[in-house]
């Protein structure tokens with residue numbers, strides 16, 4: 001008799017995404033689960049007090065099993081050390097921004113309760129993670145910061161400070177570069193379906209299609225698609 005293979009259930013339907021907007025720059029922290037009943041959650045960008053994030057998880061009846069960091073800017077990692085310490089969750093962060101995650105106060109205004117934390121797993125982009133019943137593709141999207149990552153899963157992308165509803169990430173901070181950021185947005189366009197929901201680091205969710213159609217910063221990308229269509 002053939003041995004029964006282990007079947008791992010990975011979500012192919014859109015994940016349950018809950019948003020907490022935290023910290024001095026109103027940065028989105030995402031609680032992502034395979035579905036509304038799931039007890040395991042991933043926390044993307046712990047951007048404020050860990051107590052608030054834990055309260056959010058408790059209200060969902062969920063526990064944090066992994067923490068993903070899109071990039072090392074202080075407003076995205078404010079609660080990282082406390083949350084990782086309190087939950088024991090495995091921390092995934094961009095390899096190229098490890099120094100920033102370990103010294104988050106480097107470009108931060110004084111007085112914030114930032115503590116260094118050493119990530120458990122360093123990512124480059126191109127990996128596939130299986131966490132909390134979700135399969136997440138890691139996409140390298142530099143330009144706002146030098147080794148910025150996006151995490152795509154089942155019709156959604158958690159994109160940090162690359163693309164916002166009606167705007168894009170700033171490129172005037174250390175390691176920022178506008179042509180590189182535009183190339184990263186092109187990467188997202190080419191890798192993901194147009195109806196992909198974009199969960200950005202600041203502001204409301206949007207879709208790739210909506211931004212590609214109307215975002216004033218993406219006129220160059222629109223021009224390219226017209227050239228292809230012609």
Ligand SMILES: [Zn+2]
Nearest residue numbers: 071073144161
């Ligand atoms: Zn940032």
